[in-house]
Amino acid sequence: MYTPLARLARLLLLAGVSYWLSAAHGTEAKPDRQKSQAAFERGRHADDDGHRAEAIAAYTESLQADGSNAAALRGRGSDYLAAGDHAKALLDFEHAVELQPAEAQGYAARGNYFLSEKQHERAIHDFDTAINLGLRRTEIFNARG
16 A cells, blocks of 8 residues: 555656656657548537537547647537536637637637626627637627627
8 A cells, every 4th residue: 555655756756757758759749630630520510410429529539639729629619518518618718719819719719608607798808809800700799799
């Protein structure tokens, strides 16, 4: 039986060894944008067909292939929001905005989240940012209203 301190030391040792092995042997995963895009398209089609669980799985696969795919984050976040998993939705929207701060779509998606949470000031701020970044969609102006 390990003591809590021994468990912590063992965990740190394992983490250090794993890091050393990946750095020394170049095993860091490189983004596979083609695989990511194919999975993203499957997610969009599943969304179009009303298959939310399949869409979430496809968007997750897309993100595993390329963690910088902000469109997959927005898609998965929207599905999480529709499924009622608001915590996961917000995480995806926040990450999408962080990855592409000059992309209006991320702010619009996060604005929709804040609107659903009745955080009106934050929603208006995100909608204004999306509009200022050039997004000109009627539903954004209506939601901002």
